[in-house]
Amino acid sequence: MNGPPEPFKIKMIEHVNMPDQKKRSQVIREAGYNTFLLKSEDVYIDLLTDSGTSAMSDYQWSGLLLGDEAYAGSRNFYNLERAVQDILNYRWIVPTHQGRGAEHLMYSYLVKPGQIVPRNMYFTTSRLHVELPGGKMVDAIINEAHDPENLHPFKGNLDLKKLQGYIDEYGIDKIAFVNVEMNVNMAGGQPVSMENLRKLREFCDEYKLKIIIDATRSSENAFFIRDREKGYEDIPIVDILREMMSYSDGCIYSAKKDCLVNIGGFLATNNEDIYEHCRNMVVIYEGLHTYGGMAGRDMEAVARGLRESTSYAYLKYRINQVHYLGDLLIKAGVPIVRPIGGHAVFLNALKFLPHLTREQWPAQTLAATIYEDSAVRSMERGAVSKGRDKETGENIFPLLELVRLTIPRRVYTNTHMEYTAESIIRLYEKREAIPGLKMVYEPKYLRFFQSRFEKIK
Numbered sequence: 290m291n292g293p294p295e296p297f298k299i300k301m302i303e304h305v306n307m308p309d310q311k312k313r314s315q316v317i318r319e320a321g322y323n324t325f326l327l328k329s330e331d332v333y334i335d336l337l338t339d340s341g342t343s344a345m346s347d348y349q350w351s352g353l354l355l356g357d358e359a360y361a362g363s364r365n366f367y368n369l370e371r372a373v374q375d376i377l378n379y380r381w382i383v384p385t386h387q388g389r390g391a392e393h394l395m396y397s398y399l400v401k402p403g404q405i406v407p408r409n410m411y412f413t414t415s416r417l418h419v420e421l422p423g424g425k426m427v428d429a430i431i432n433e434a435h436d437p438e439n440l441h442p443f444k445g446n447l448d449l450k451k452l453q454g455y456i457d458e459y460g461i462d463k464i465a466f467v468n469v470e471m472n473v474n475m476a477g478g479q480p481v482s483m484e485n486l487r488k489l490r491e492f493c494d495e496y497k498l499k500i501i502i503d504a505t506r507s508s509e510n511a512f513f514i515r516d517r518e519k520g521y522e523d524i525p526i527v528d529i530l531r532e533m534m535s536y537s538d539g540c541i542y543s544a545k546k547d548c549l550v551n552i553g554g555f556l557a558t559n560n561e562d563i564y565e566h567c568r569n570m571v572v573i574y575e576g577l578h579t580y581g582g583m584a585g586r587d588m589e590a591v592a593r594g595l596r597e598s599t600s601y602a603y604l605k606y607r608i609n610q611v612h613y614l615g616d617l618l619i620k621a622g623v624p625i626v627r628p629i630g631g632h633a634v635f636l637n638a639l640k641f642l643p644h645l646t647r648e649q650w651p652a653q654t655l656a657a658t659i660y661e662d663s664a665v666r667s668m669e670r671g672a673v674s675k676g677r678d679k680e681t682g683e684n685i686f687p688l689l690e691l692v693r694l695t696i697p698r699r700v701y702t703n704t705h706m707e708y709t710a711e712s713i714i715r716l717y718e719k720r721e722a723i724p725g726l727k728m729v730y731e732p733k734y735l736r737f738f739q740s741r742f743e744k745i746k
């Protein structure tokens with residue numbers, strides 16, 4: 290057997306289409322070779338993202354019927370507040386419509402013009418919400434994270450020497466706070482160790498620096514701590530999560546991932562000033578502080594999903610499925626980021642398509658080609674996502690030029706994983722014949738969502 294069997298059974302299914310080769314070639318061309326611009330109905334297996342794409346449980350669905358849609362003081366808000374207090378160990382919570390709503394409130398309060406925010410590795414929306422109030426996000430992850438083949442078990446760790454370097458270079462007053470993402474998305478879904486968090490807290494205490502966690506994939510990070518870190522083998526996931534968060538001053542959370550819901554988010558903190566400010570600002574941008582842009586029923590689903598996400602049996606099955614796909618590709622020699630991460634398998638496009646130049650957008654090309662081959666949708670995570678240098682306007686070409694095959698939670702079977710692997714292996718065998726792309730349209734913000742490309746003849 291390929292790992293633990295599913296700790297659930299399937300109660301309802303959704304039909305999907307398999308467009309033929311002619312249709313696939315036509316629609317990907319019409320989408321400007323950008324998988325974000327494809328219609329969902331033209332996709333057979335959707336590995337674009339694990340965000341908002343999970344299958345909810347019957348416990349969550351039944352919670353929807355218990356939505357208290359009062360404008361103020363909904364019962365479901367208090368259920369969510371209790372879940373966050375129980376599991377994440379924070380006293381105060383401010384709900385938001387999704388993760389970036391929480392980033393906006395938290396980061397616009399904490400960042401002053403000219404300040405920098407060291408973070409293990411950038412995420413697109415996080416960086417933008419640091420830049421909009423005049424800040425700059427800088428990379429503070431260990432060097433191993435930039436090497437797709439390095440097998441460090443906690444490639445999400447922060448490098449305290451890099452942090453010290455930023456303090457020496459910019460001065461302590463210029464550091465807004467330290468930002469730590471759990472199971473670092475852009476690094477390949479790589480976890481942060483408890484030891485690293487503990488040492489980071491000691492370091493930041495010396496300088497009176499705040500630590501804000503991006504806890505979006507913290508349950509999956511907690512799983513890796515239990516699996517890989519000495520002393521945590523038998524500790525319940527909830528206790529691991531509570532300890533992780535205890536080293537921080539607050540968190541932002543996109544509930545669309547680990548909380549197994551289609552929409553929602555929040556920020557949470559033990560810092561009264563942060564809470565006061567964000568509770569006030571949420572009414573301008575999101576909605577009243579007891580719903581923050583979510584319906585009562587959405588908050589109930591988040592509260593229940595957050596509790597479900599701490600089941601060890603569920604997390605083991607979940608991460609095992611991601612590893613199942615990754616292992617099929619490794620066995621066939623396909624270059625992927627290792628160790629395999631928590632939410633996705635990342636293809637190393639620079640090694641997959643070494644005949645393309647960086648300006649021919651290897652990861653964008655590979656994502657489009659996979660769709661054309663098999664109607665499997667993936668996502669570029671390389672230079673198109675990274676964007677341009679704010680000062681020089683030049684394209685930045687990061688070391689990691691990746692295609693993300695992101696596995697929605699509880700949605701696909703291992704046969705879907707096999708179908709996906711077969712397509713990628715087939716393409717790898719004829720990789721020299723794959724032509725690159727040129728960019729023909731580029732929007733100003735978060736260009737990867739809407740940019741358009743043409744095939745180079």
Ligand code: P61
Pocket residue numbers: 337338339340387388389390412413414415470474503505506543544545553554668
């Ligand atoms: C994703 F292509 N992630 O991975 P929101 N922090 C972190 C995230 O992963 C995250 C957010 C904050 C998405 C959706 C997405 O460039 C992209 O609830 C670690 O999406 O607002 C979201 O949370 C923001 C895809 C976002 C992208 C931006 O697929």
